[in-house]
Amino acid sequence: MKSKQSGVTLIGFLIVMAFVAFLAYMAMKLAPSYSEYMGVAKAMNQVATEGTNGKSLDEIRRSLMFKMGFQYVDDATIQPKDITIVRNSGGASQLRVAYDKQIPFMYNIDFLLHFDKSVPLQGNVGE
Numbered sequence: 001m002k003s004k005q006s007g008v009t010l011i012g013f014l015i016v017m018a019f020v021a022f023l024a025y026m027a028m029k030l031a032p033s034y035s036e037y038m039g040v041a042k043a044m045n046q047v048a049t050e051g052t053n054g055k056s057l058d059e060i061r062r063s064l065m066f067k068m069g070f071q072y073v074d075d076a077t078i079q080p081k082d083i084t085i086v087r088n089s090g091g092a093s094q095l096r097v098a099y100d101k102q103i104p105f106m107y108n109i110d111f112l113l114h115f116d117k118s119v120p121l122q123g124n125v126g127e
Contacts, residue, residue: 037115039071048119093121
């Protein structure tokens with residue numbers, strides 16, 4: 001009586017490994033950008049909780065850029081124009097950072113990531 005073998009052939013295994021390697025390469029390209037975004041979010045929360053009474057937008061931007069330096073956020077990633085303060089109808093203000101990051105992947109294929117984060121500010125923001 002012959003026994004039938006079952007399992008993955010070498011060709012099938014190589015195809016699965018190529019797919020897994022492709023996904024791993026994609027994750028390696030994208031992970032640093034998301035790690036950097038977590039640093040931006042942490043710096044924004046630090047600025048928001050320390051209070052902004054009487055601080056101008058430029059002072060808040062400088063403080064945020066300084067704190068992002070400690071979070072290993074690249075200086076070229078976020079420009080001062082990406083940092084804004086949004087005033088709600090109730091008088092509350094929110095610190096908003098919105099930026100795009102383009103990551104080269106392979107050949108002429110790039111990833112375009114859009115990050116947008118808002119945190120409420122404590123205190124009144126000066127002009």
